[in-house]
Amino acid sequence: MSTDVVMDEPSDLPSDPPTDPQTDEPATMDVASTAEPTDDAVATDATEPAPSRRKYPLPRVLAVANQKGGVGKTTTTVNVGACLAELGQRVLIVDLDPQGNASTGLGIENRGLETSMYHVLMQDVPLENCVEPTDVKGLFVAPASLDLAGAEIELVPAFSRETRLRRAIEAVLDDYDYVLIDCPPSLGLLTVNGLSAAGEVLVPIQCEYYALEGLGQLLRNVDLVKRNLNAQLHVSTIVCVMYDARTKLADQVVSEVRDHFGEKVLRTVVPRSVRLSEAPSFGQPITTFDPRSRGAIAYRDVAKEVHDDSTQRVG
Secondary structure, three states: OOOOOOOOOOOOOOOOOOEOOOOOOEOOEOOOOOOOOOOOOOOOEOOOOOOOOOOEEOOEEEEEOOOOOOOOHHHHHHHHHHHHHHOOOOEEEEEOOOOOHHHHOOOOOOOOOOOOHHHHHHHOOOHHHOOEEOOOOOEEEEOOOOOHHHHHHHOOOOOOHHHHHHHHHHOOHHHOOEEEEEOOOOOOHHHHHHHHHOOEEEEEEEOOOOOOOOHHHHHHHHHHHHHHOOOOOEEEEEEEEEEOOOEHHHHHHHHHHHHHHHHHEEEEEEEOOHHHHHHHHHOOOHHHHOOOOHHHHHHHHHHHHHHHOEEOOOO
16 A cells, blocks of 8 residues: 555535525625634534434544644544543543644653654554553553654555554553544555554544545545455544634534534534633643633533443443
């Protein structure tokens, strides 16, 4: 497999942005309501209950993936992980992004680490030697370092290059209820490793103009990994993030996503929030930084929906 898989968009996804049904023009901001929403407002929730969703046995391994940058992958990974830990689950976050934002967002300084995900992938260091505890009870992180940027190239000639992460996670899986893999914003070998190791894919979708751009490419690559490397892989969860209640466009994006993906889309919609943007600079998830904010309320609801899809662990 090549290091970057590029494919055409599928025909069943909309190629154009949502339009205003009355004018047939691109949807614009609703100027009738321009007041800035406060962080004390209640998190946005869906208008109708979702159909009964499929149940998954614990432990669950979810790859949080979207090849577009800036769509809330790391924010979603960190905060869903923290909220699942609040529910009493043992959660491991695997940081596969060379930028290491999931690590620093949980208070782990990723400069000068003795062991990181680079060593796990390239030097066969056991994953348990890399795991660091966080300030949140039950939440652990396997940090990334800048060395991971070179791993994309170093993995090319490596033996079993696409399944190295899978073997590493399998060795520690019984110690956790959830493993969340924060994939980089690309479709290279690091993301392929994340998809090969996971049973499910969680896709955050930004409620903005280009929300569905490139999503078809991601879905085709998920299918490619499923057919060639990981027969269990499938997209189980889609969460709409960065929702701005001041715009008609956000509602139309959410509506189109629900129309195309049905029960895979969570009922909870995560609002755009200043507090969510500020929390990583303090090395804290939103539930610690501002537990009563809109972002914290929304991500608790997301985590509850994810956990409600799980069956009781056996043994």
